[in-house]
Amino acid sequence: MSPTDQDIDRECLRSAPSIRLRGWMSAGLWQQRAISFLYAMILPATAAIAWQVVGDLHLLPPIIFPSLSKIASTTLDTLTGYSGTSEWYSGKWYVHAVASLGRVLVGFVIGGSLGTMCGILVGMFERVHKILDPSIQMLRPIPVVAWIPLAVAWFGIGNPPAVFLIALGTFFPTYLNTLHGVRYVDPILVRASQMLGYTSGWEKFRTVVLWSALPNIFTGLRVGLGIAWICVATAEMLAVKSGFGYLLWDSYNFLRVDLIITGMISIAAVGFLSDRLMLLVQRTVLKWES
Amino acid sequence: MQQVKLSCSRVRKMFVSASSETLALDETSLDVHDGEFLCLLGPSGCGKTTILNLFAGFERPTSGTLWLNNKSIQGPGMDRGVIFQEHALFPWLTVGDNVASGKRVQAQPAERRGTVVGRYLAMVGLTGFENHYPRQLSGGMRQRVAIARGLANEPEVLLMDEPFAALDAISRGLLQVELVRIWELTRKTIVFVTHNIEEAVLLADRVAIMTSRPGRVRDILEINLARPRDVNGVEFNAIEKHLRELVVDQSVFGKQADGSHRMTAPVSR
Numbered sequence: 001m002s003p004t005d006q007d008i009d010r011e012c013l014r015s016a017p018s019i020r021l022r023g024w025m026s027a028g029l030w031q032q033r034a035i036s037f038l039y040a041m042i043l044p045a046t047a048a049i050a051w052q053v054v055g056d057l058h059l060l061p062p063i064i065f066p067s068l069s070k071i072a073s074t075t076l077d078t079l080t081g082y083s084g085t086s087e088w089y090s091g092k093w094y095v096h097a098v099a100s101l102g103r104v105l106v107g108f109v110i111g112g113s114l115g116t117m118c119g120i121l122v123g124m125f126e127r128v129h130k131i132l133d134p135s136i137q138m139l140r141p142i143p144v145v146a147w148i149p150l151a152v153a154w155f156g157i158g159n160p161p162a163v164f165l166i167a168l169g170t171f172f173p174t175y176l177n178t179l180h181g182v183r184y185v186d187p188i189l190v191r192a193s194q195m196l197g198y199t200s201g202w203e204k205f206r207t208v209v210l211w212s213a214l215p216n217i218f219t220g221l222r223v224g225l226g227i228a229w230i231c232v233a234t235a236e237m238l239a240v241k242s243g244f245g246y247l248l249w250d251s252y253n254f255l256r257v258d259l260i261i262t263g264m265i266s267i268a269a270v271g272f273l274s275d276r277l278m279l280l281v282q283r284t285v286l287k288w289e290s
Numbered sequence: 291m292q293q294v295k296l297s298c299s300r301v302r303k304m305f306v307s308a309s310s311e312t313l314a315l316d317e318t319s320l321d322v323h324d325g326e327f328l329c330l331l332g333p334s335g336c337g338k339t340t341i342l343n344l345f346a347g348f349e350r351p352t353s354g355t356l357w358l359n360n361k362s363i364q365g366p367g368m369d370r371g372v373i374f375q376e377h378a379l380f381p382w383l384t385v386g387d388n389v390a391s392g393k394r395v396q397a398q399p400a401e402r403r404g405t406v407v408g409r410y411l412a413m414v415g416l417t418g419f420e421n422h423y424p425r426q427l428s429g430g431m432r433q434r435v436a437i438a439r440g441l442a443n444e445p446e447v448l449l450m451d452e453p454f455a456a457l458d459a460i461s462r463g464l465l466q467v468e469l470v471r472i473w474e475l476t477r478k479t480i481v482f483v484t485h486n487i488e489e490a491v492l493l494a495d496r497v498a499i500m501t502s503r504p505g506r507v508r509d510i511l512e513i514n515l516a517r518p519r520d521v522n523g524v525e526f527n528a529i530e531k532h533l534r535e536l537v538v539d540q541s542v543f544g545k546q547a548d549g550s551h552r553m554t555a556p557v558s559r
Contacts, residue, residue, distance in 0.1 A: 191348050192378040196443055197368035197393025207391070211382045288382045288423045 066258040074258040075265065086259055089247060097270060099242035100232050103159060104274070107166025108228045112221050115171040119178025119220075120213070124205060136175060144169040144231055152239055162235035169231040170224035177223070181216025185209050215289065218282040225278055229271040244270070292323035294360075295479045296345060296447055301354030303340050314340045316504035317354075322447075322481055327473055329494035330483045331537065337505020338483045342451050345481065346372050358447065368393055371445030373453045377432035379424040385411070385435050386420030392443025410438040413472060430461030437469070441476065450482045454489070466492055470517060487537060491530045492519055499536050509536055 048068055054060055055067025062070075077083045081091020089096075118136070122129045144165055151161035185208060193207040236245025244267045251259035283290055303315040314337045322328050330338040343349045344356055347366040356363040358370065379388050389407045390396065398406065411417050414434035424432055433453055440448060454462040470493060473480055484490055490497045491513060499509040511533060519526055 188374055188376060188378045189380065191346070191366070191372065192374065192380070193391075194348070194366035195346060195368065195370060195372040195445075196391055196439070199366055208380070211380065214382070286382075288384075288425065 063255060064257055066261075071258045071261050074256075075262045078259075078262055078266075086262070087254075087256075089251075089259060093266065096243050096247050097266065099240075099246075100236065100244045100267070101270065101274075103162050103235070103243065104166060104225075104228045104232050106159075107163045107231070108170050108225055110163065111167035111170030111228070112174050112224055114167070115174025115220065115224065116178050116217055118171075119175045119217075120182055120205075120210075122175075123179045123182025123213070124201070124209065133179075136172075140172050144227070145234055148234065148238055151235075157239055159240065161239045162232065165235045166228045166231040169227040170221075173223040173227060174217070174220040177216045177220025178213060181213030182209055185212045215286055218278075218286065222275065222278050222282070225274060226271070229267060229274070233267055292326070294321045294357075295324040295326075296322040296356075296358055296481065298341070298344065298351075298356040299354060301341075301344060301351045301356060303337070303344065303349065304352040313504040315344075315351075316506050318506055320498060320507050322479060325477045325479055326495045327470075327480045327482065327493055329490040329497045330481065330500060331487065331490045331497050331533070332485065332500030332505070333502055333537070334485060336500040336502035338485075338500050339451055340505065342372075342449050342481065342483050345447075346370055346449050368443055369445055370447045370449055371440035371443060373433075373436050373440050373448065373450040375452045375455055377424065377429075377436040379432055379435055379439070381424050383423075384420060385416065385422050385424065385427070388424065388435055389438045389442050391439060394443045406442050410442040411435075413441070413475070414438045414468065428461075430457050430465060433457065433461075433465060434468075437472070441472070441478070445478070447479045447481065450480060452483050452485070455484070455486070462489075467518070469493065474517070487530055487533050488521060491515075491526060491533060492521060497533065499533070511536070 052068040055062065055065060055070070066074075073083065074086050077086045078089045078091065078093040084090045118132065122132050122136075147165060147168060148161070151164050155161040155164060189208050189212065190204060193204060196207075198204060198207045232243065233245040233248065236243040237249040240246055244263050247266075248260055248263035251257075251263060297320060299319045301315055301318045302313070305312045305314055318337075318341065320341070330341060332338050340349070344351055345358075345363065347363050347370070380391060383391060386407045389410055390403045395403055395406055407420060408417070411419065414437055416431060416434055416438070419427070419431070419435075424435065427435065436453070454465050457465065466489060482490075482493060484493075494513055497511045497513060498507045499511065500506065501508045511529075513529060515523075515525060515529065
């Protein structure tokens with residue numbers, strides 16, 4: 001029995017919605033991204049509206065619960081100095097951004113390079129592992145914040161204790177990830193490099209170990225960079241008179257909650273951008289992975 | 291009488307762990323002639339990969355000696371190229387850089403390196419893939435690159451450890467044919483480990499049949515068939531049948547000390 005025209009029509013109608021759906025699905029990646037962005041914005045948008053309403057109606061004391069527009073204008077003033085509402089921080093955003101960034105950069109470079117070097121040495125040489133790793137593991141459970149009093153006692157007030165803390169915070173994740181990467185190199189790749197003529201320890205490192213460990217080293221550096229921003233905020237509250245951490249704490253002392261929130265947003269923004277930059281470097285270096 | 295390229299005599303290899311000792315190879319002797327294609331054939335666990343790793347210098351024998359050109363083998367070296375079961379390409383290098391990664395190739399000036407890469411990629415049929423990463427290739431293509439990399443470093447011997455076992459039947463068939471062609475072109479000495487009887491008959495000048503537990507070379511079968519060989523030919527099938535009997539005989543019936551045969555059937559409960 002062959003299908004009648006009616007059968008065919010009915011079949012077409014039945015399959016029509018799925019065809020439409022498939023067309024919609026393939027409409028483009030950017031559409032899907034836009035939709036997930038909308039989903040992601042539901043909660044923040046609701047919170048922002050609620051915040052603004054609470055602030056406008058003075059349901060809570062504005063001194064501890066400033067309205068959203070107040071925070072926005074304060075943030076804008078720290079950036080441009082157009083109204084002077086943020087007092088001595090008016091137009092000084094960049095000064096503090098540079099101060100924090102500088103500390104993070106110096107501490108991160110010191111801690112990251114030390115962590116990478118120690119991870120490689122400990123991973124490559126069994127004897128270095130026996131000597132160094134237990135000590136590092138003993139120091140690791142001490143929270144970085146717990147080092148602050150000692151750091152200030154040793155290095156005084158100023159940049160040195162801040163850089164020390166950031167370097168310390170960066171060191172451990174970089175060390176651990178590098179060590180893992182170096183120790184778990186695929187042995188078949190080591191054999192491949194040996195049969196190609198690279199038989200010495202240095203050649204093994206240069207041709208295989210470094211490259212295999214590179215993704216892990218980058219993971220460690222990214223985690224370390226995140227911790228560096230935690231450390232800089234903490235250190236600046238106690239040891240120095242500049243940077244976003246200092247801005248936060250100083251604003252608390254003068255009960256400027258709008259400025260506190262400005263400081264929080266600023267740290268998040270700069271931290272996020274530095275992580276994106278790191279990711280960009282990672283993708284450029286590890287181009288065989290993408 | 292052909293010249294001996296690679297040999298081992300009375301080699302034993304014991305693997306020792308905390309809980310057990312395993313004798314992987316027992317008193318094994320083998321001569322590989324210069325320019326020949328030798329297959330090591332045996333069931334899994336018979337120590338054929340162990341022999342290859344000893345020849346490659348990746349492992350040291352418990353006793354006995356291995357020679358290359360009458361010089362004893364002390365460790366890995368670029369006079370012996372190895373093709374592994376998994377391609378073992380460097381994932382961070384492009385196909386071209388992988389082929390050029392051997393120490394001998396690296397020692398040459400850059401423009402010369404380019405020529406070498408081009409020649410060996412053409413030999414394995416992958417011209418134009420220089421700038422791909424291994425990740426972007428199929429399993430068969432990766433294994434071709436591995437062969438090109440091994441050959442480009444100009445080893446005297448090629449040691450191949452079940453290089454086509456992980457491939458699909460079609461890719462395997464193609465690569466077998468191409469390997470014979472490449473071998474006829476370069477006349478490298480090849481030691482090729484396989485558990486595939488048809489593969490051994492198709493490729494080898496001589497097949498060394500191994501027994502398991504402990505591993506040992508039991509028989510050597512010469513295959514006097516003109517190339518290219520036809521897997522459906524009468525002679526081919528006769529040799530394959532004969533070889534199958536030899537292999538099955540030694541893997542199903544373990545030989546007792548008194549020379550009688552013992553059935554090692556699976557234990558049923």
